[in-house]
Amino acid sequence: MIIGIIGSGAMGAGIAQVVATAGHTVRLLDQNAEALQRASQSIETNLRKLTEKGKLTAAAAEAALARLHPTGAIQQFTDCELVLEAVVEDLAVKQQLFRELESIVSADCVLASNTSSLSVTAIAAACQHPERFIGIHFFNPAPLMQLVEVIPAIQTKAGLATEVRDLVASWGKLPVLAKDTPGFIVNRVARPFYGEAIRILEEGLADMATIDWALTELGGFRMGPFTLMDFIGHDVNYRVTESVFTAFFFDPRYKPSFTQKRLFEAGYYGRKAGRGFYSYAPDAVLPEPNRDAALGYTILHRVLAMLINEAADALALNVASRDDLELAMTKGVNYPKGLLAWADELGIAEVLDMLDNLYAEYHEDRYRASALLRRMVRERQHFFI
Structure with missing residues (x-):
């Protein structure tokens, strides 16, 4: 199978490495010759490292490189059977790209977008034959992250x-099927991990270090929300939050925070900028958390209740199946447990009480409980047990 990849940035190069290693001929397109050269060198370096670690034979690495064909001409895509774009997250740019592509590829070629936040249906609408269009969303870095969201347009x-x-x-990946709704699975369900942590900070209930400690040490998450946002970069994380909020017609559950917006406006993007929620200056000293277990579990359960509520609502609205939701969150963002299984463990009635108590205190729609949770408590059901 001949596969075309458009865009040779970190994501495009990573996807090209995945499919070339899996045995496909790959045409990697970028009109920026320097970017294309960097991508080729990056792929070669990554394959060499895999060989050195014993994860790939030298022969397999050589064969993968031989299947990689960098090009600056889209006309080279005439024989592709699948074309996947990984260019800038701009609807107009993507639509124009596929309009041009349709005049080049065969009628049987499948067209796909790696978009993480745009409507797959809206991109497909630019095509003369939208029936062959689909979303294939990899996570960065593509060679390492197992999860891939597959999103059909309507x-x-x-x-x-x-x-x-x-x-x-x-290709050795773990695909999940998602409905074409804002954020798909991962970027939708994960929003409270960031948003509710910031809300707790803004209210002065705990500082960043304490919230991060509660989620990692008591909850088992690999990174706390503030460390993770700084790692992702606020230029990325804030924009995704803003995009999801807008796409959901300004539903308060996805409302961005002024705290993160100010970091974004200041250019304090996190690790890459040397400053975000934390300072990454060479002489910076990280603050010590308050390791009070009672406080820690209050923080953890509040964030967990919001995450579980989002997962339950996604299930209720058929965004994805129960098993795909669990797989997406454990493999896409490395959560220690699937959120629905975690709800069973905590007790769905207890989760619902947490949400109802938050709503009673704040009277904000961000805390409205999913109707599915309420029905499950009433009918004494569980997600798994």
Whole structure:
């Protein structure tokens, strides 16, 4: 199978490495010759490291490199059977790209976008044959992250999502099917991990270090929310939050915070800028958390209740299946447990009480409980047990 990748940035290069290693001929397109050269060198370096670690044979690495064909000409895509773009997150740019691409590729070529925040349906609408269009969302870095979200547009022909899911699985990835709604699975369900942590900070209930400590030491998350936002970069994380909020018609559950917006406006993007919620200057000393267990569990359970509520609502609205929701959050953002299984463990009635208490205190729609949780408590149901 010949696969075209458009865009040779970190994501495009990573996807090209994945599919070339899986045995496909890859045409990697970028009109910036320097960027294309950097991508080729990056892929070669990564394959060499995998060989040195014993994760790939030298012969397999050589074969993967031989299957990689960098190009600056989109006309080289005439024989591609699948084309996946990984260019800037701009709807107009993507739409124009696929308009041009349709005049070059064959009628049987599947067209796909790696968008993480735009409507797959809106991109597909620019195509003369939107029935062959689909979203294939990798997570960065693509060679390391197992999860891939497969998102059919409403125009996507029946059966294509299943074919693409099987193809992605053959690349050694873990694909999940998601409805074309804002944020798909991961970027939707994960919003409270950041938003509720910031809200707790803004209210002065705990400082950043204490909140991070509660989520990592008591909750088992690999990174606390403030450390993670600084790691992702506020130029990325804030924009995703703002995008999801706008796409959901300004639903208060996804409302961005002024605290993070000010960091974004100041250019304090996190680690890459040397400053974010924390300072990353060479002489910086990280603040010590308040390790009071009672406080810590109050913080953890408040954030968890919001995350579980979002996962339950996604399930209720058929954004994804129960198992795909659990897989997405454990493999896409490395949560220590699936949120629905965690709800069973904590007790769905207890989670609902937490949410109802928050709503009673604040009277804000961000704390409204999912109707699914309320029904499950009433009918004494569980997600798994």
